[in-house]
Amino acid sequence: MNAIAEALFVAEPFQAAGDIVIDCNVNNIFYGDFLAVRDSTVPIEKKKITGFIGPSGCGKSTVLRSLNRMNDLISAFRFEGSVMYHGQDIYAKKVDPVVVRRYIGMVFQQPNPFSMSIFDNVAFGLRLNRFKGDLEERVERALKRAALWKEVKDKLKNSGLSLSGGQQQRLCIARAIATEPDVLLMDEPCSALDPIATRQVEELMLELKQNYTVALVTHNMQQATRVADTTAFFSVDISRGGRTGYLVEMGPTRQIFEAPREQLTKEYISGEFS
């Protein structure tokens, strides 16, 4: 057992230049007995977009959802390692995952607005946090930042579900940023969108970077090159019968795409496997 462990590949830790908001050190992530992700160190830099790429099933979503303890909702999930958020381990016993999620917001793969009005969708988190200030102003600001205001300002009372897919996704982004979370996790936010809506959301991400730290899972390598400052490449290790994901290489996006250090990365970005 130990001999094998010695032989396992572990990526060189990425030395980020700027401040690190979330320092994620995965030793093992299990779903029941299944080892989904092993040995991966993924620092998330402040006010940068960190992209996660890799073949499907390599654990990108699993790692991302570990960053705000979303995976705690899956009973078989088990995390070994640490996720240091401003120096505190969010997996420490005394930490309340509900509070963690208020600081580290999330945008999902499928647009998932609530079955309530556009306004109430955006105001949801503010009301949840018993926001005392000018609700309308904050809702407007969030919708403006999410580049949705012009399209919905005359129908804020309509159901969020009446919008198109791309609009729904921007509504979900507005909802996530209305409470001004510290970090925004986005799991393939454009995979359900058409190219135009995708472009809008990408522009939005670049815009959001001014104020937020973003971690973005994408299966689209062009998207990573367009928006990510730093890219983490994950892969699946199938050599030992399992399907365990791990970090292969992490670095500035340009370096990952133009001068990858690992052969696997080179093969993946040149499209030799997916």
Add this chain to the structure above:
Amino acid sequence: MSDIDSTSRLEGAFALPQLDYQALEPRALKSGFLTSLTWIAALLASIPLFSVIYMLLAQGGTRLFGADVVEVLTGLPPAGFEIGGGIGPAILGTLVMVGIASAISVPFGILAAVYLGVLDPTSKIATTSRFLAKVLTGFPSILAGVFVYAVVVIHWGYSALAGGVALAVLMLPTLVLAAEEAMAQVPQKMKDAAYGMGCTQTEVIWKVVLPTGLPGILTGVMLAVAGAAGESAPLLFTALFSNYYISELAEPTASLSILIYNFSGMPFENQIELAWTASLVLVLIVLLFNILARLVGRPKV
């Protein structure tokens, strides 16, 4: 030309497709025959329904839509050879008892449904209670009356409260199953969104699951109410009957269904007419709640 083999066009000569309707083609004939058959069956099936409504309107309508409608709807039931009178106490009694039943069964039903549908759908308790609720929906309603007779009436006598409890027992399973179904329909991705915003489980239930499932829950409530309003057997053993307006919940109370039962067997024209009127009123009440159920049940998801 009707039997072109459209699957073999690659093999040889290609005939121009014949796209017009072919009324006498075997498949068209068969389809037409089956369609007419379903029409006839549907027509036959609706005959009893329409005859009941016709009878009710014809027999009950004379008094309900007549000149003395106010007396009919508010008056006390007549005795023996008396003329006039009305079904006021029975209408009020039915509404009060259905109200009591809802006040008991709606909160319990929804709470139970939250447990079954959201909190722990696969636990032993949940599967057992779900199974029991399904069994109880087919439960003969008279048994609800006997049960409440044994538990409540023997100790405290006949009363509107006992009647309400019996109706609540009947409403509960329908309600629990409808509300559970409504909440189970709330997509997981919506719940994920709420958790992602930093909701506790309680907040997810109160702020997202219940409001989203509300139309379905209300439909269940309305259907359960409509069902309970028409019940007679459980009231026979619990609320009994009264000729006067209900003045307190702890006394025997009139209800439309029992009034119909009592009056239809009497040898007096006036009472029989009132029994018909009461039937029509009851059907209208049930209909009203069914319509409300459809209105509130428009899905929003």
